[in-house]
Amino acid sequence: MAELLTKRSTDYAQWYNDLVLKADLAEHSDVRGCMVIKPHGYAIWERMQQALDGMFKATGHVNAYFPLFIPKSYLAKEASHVEGFAKECAVVTHYRLKSDPVHGVIVDPEAKLEEELIIRPTSETIIWNTYRGWIKSYRDLPLLINQWANVVRWEMRTRLFLRTAEFLWQEGHTAHATKEEALEETRRMLDVYARFAEEWMAMPVIKGVKTASERFAGAEETYCIEALMQDGKALQAGTSHFLGQNFAKAFDVLFTNKENKQEHVWATSWGVSTRLMGALILTHSDDHGLIIPPKLAPLQVVVVPIAKSEEQMAAIAAYIEPVLKALRAKGITVKLDDDDTRKPGWKFAAHEFKGCPVRIAIGPRDMENGTVELARRDTLEKQVIEVIDLADKIEHLLQAIQDNLYQKALAMREAGTRAVDTYDEFKDVIEAGGLILAHWDGTPETEARVKEETKATIRCIPLDGERTPGRCMVTGKPSAGRVIFARAY
RNA sequence: CGGGGUGUAGCGCAGCCCGGUUAGCGCACCUGGUUUGGGACCAGGGGGUCGUGUGUUCGAAUCACACCACCCCGACCA
Incomplete structure (x- = not known):
């Protein structure tokens, strides 16, 4: 690839x-x-x-x-x-142009706004x-x-x-x-x-x-x-x-x-x-492209047919039609990608890149066996499953993907969050990125110094969780509770 | 606005030093054929103000000067 x-x-x-x-x-x-x-x-x-x-x-x-x-x-x-x-x-500053022999059009100096907008x-x-x-x-x-x-x-x-x-x-x-x-x-x-x-x-x-x-x-x-x-x-x-x-x-x-x-x-x-x-x-998202949570994906399920002829394409379309209907009845967006100018492999890669959460692939083998190949974008796992109750299975899968993405992101954040008590440790830890919970004396001077020296800013004083008093990591002055420092976008 | 870099086909680049037929390559695009379970292959084809201007020269993508645009790094920020 x-x-x-x-x-x-x-x-x-x-x-x-x-x-x-x-x-x-x-x-x-x-x-x-x-x-x-x-x-x-x-x-x-x-x-x-x-x-x-x-x-x-x-x-x-x-x-x-x-x-x-x-x-x-x-x-x-x-x-x-x-x-x-x-x-x-x-x-x-102006509300009109006028034609000009040299520049084509120029701002009409006569059309200056009294008060700029x-x-x-x-x-x-x-x-x-x-x-x-x-x-x-x-x-x-x-x-x-x-x-x-x-x-x-x-x-x-x-x-x-x-x-x-x-x-x-x-x-x-x-x-x-x-x-x-x-x-x-x-x-x-x-x-x-x-x-x-x-x-x-x-x-x-x-x-x-x-x-x-x-x-x-x-x-x-x-x-x-x-x-x-x-x-x-x-x-x-x-x-x-x-x-x-x-x-x-x-x-x-x-x-x-x-x-x-x-x-x-x-x-x-x-x-x-x-x-x-x-x-x-x-x-x-990952190295394979975009990953869109199912609830925000414009296209939640894509069907890629593997057909060697127009007859086969028509057979696949008929095979999957009841599933498409059942999915749409559930409010799930689904498309049969029957574009015959692209090969299946190309489509796999393209839909994956654009973040479509679930892909169904259907070939002649599946039609013989009463199965489809189901692939999920978040884990890239593929499984061959029976077409019976497929719409229900997909509905559950979409929810599972939504949950998994949240859990993965939460785990990532938790792994990337640390409490730090000294400024030396802070300077060290901030290089690795992540959120740092540290005590701050509440002054703009200390905040500015940390920003100047480490490029980290106070992202917020968190609302949830207990506020345990301590001592500012920089000045040692009293602090009402830890705040969140990070380098930010 | 400072420092660095790049402008050549839709995209990515070579050619520039050392000027010289018709400016080339990969991808993409078009046509035909063979293919189709993870970005196919073969053959043919179309597409260019070489960023802009001025200059040097018999001759400029190539040299000089000026300008413009964009990108990266900083200062500013949802």
Whole structure:
């Protein structure tokens, strides 16, 4: 078999790049830092969207859409927000081109915008400016809105899915009457993200709180889910922010409470992006290509016929038709790959590379014996089984694959997590990657020093598990509990 | 923006030092045939502003200068 893919052990970063390109997930566009998401990649994203959207609706949210453009002055209204995003904003300055004998077209200097427009790096400002008109009374609260959109952050260095100048995401923006409600919402959506990651992506995550230096620009508190990738680097997979009254104050969003008093509303925002595609790949895939958890696989089962003639192809199609029907009745996506321009061996390799969880192969031998060959992508195991009750067996197999992927990822994370008590040991252990649980004195200075000296950052202060006090590994000062350090994407 | 590198067919590359017929190879693509239980084989075929511009020269993919683009490493980050 031709070696299409750099091995993970040879060069993990190159493996990732190869895989994204060769599994037809995405490619670089001619626009610097921007990617084209190809149909196979987009289909997986659509499955993610669908699952998440259902979870948002189930927690009472509705979708809406706000503009791509944000007046420059809006961004400046919340001081730390603008500070956080100013360095990576694309700006629209003109609204017209005109033809030019030398250059074809040029920007029409006559068509300068009076106020420049920012391409949204996130939508808090335009949304809160809009909410001002929507919220008057406690009866208008809570306001629970999500939007699916693209955003632009002009990054210096980009990587397909993990960091691109333009990316797709969802951003939830909610308004509440009380601080407690807003905090509850922040945690509720964090739980939604964690559940999605674990149940759909088969990716175990740690829920935590960001330190001040890693906090979202404009938030009082940023919660996150962090995951450990196969190469030992951590990846932030989703964030949920408690925004306090910062945006309400910046945009004068007031409501009248039951006591007829004016109060600023309390806010949250939360998002996950196409970065999840990167997380999915970095968590599960192997040297043979992509591995997609069954619940997110656009095609869950593929049937590869081994036919020497058109008659045989027709016989195989008839042989498997009842199984296809039964699978579809269960809501399982299945395709008979009857393309006669490709050989079976080619198809085996291609579907494997693209991550299809289950493959059925059927040849003349199987039709004589009443069997099929069943292969699972996660373990690459093959077995010949009787065609009787095949749809049920496959349904169970898909669930088994989903479970196995989660368990494997969990085992990987557990093996890659260590508690460390001294800074010397930390410096040693961090070289091997993984998550490190260590005590920290809570100061930004210590955090910055560790980052400077080891390139490791505090991924989060974990929410779950007991918080046992100790002494900071760097300064020896008191620590309320261990935090998670790692080198991160 | 600093440091390094690369631009030759859709992709991956050779040719460049030392200028000289019609610019070559592998993969992919097209046609025909034989094949088909893990990326088949044989034969034939199509496809090129050699990144752009200027210069040197009888002659430039090859030499010089300028520019552009992209990639890798750093600073910034979901």
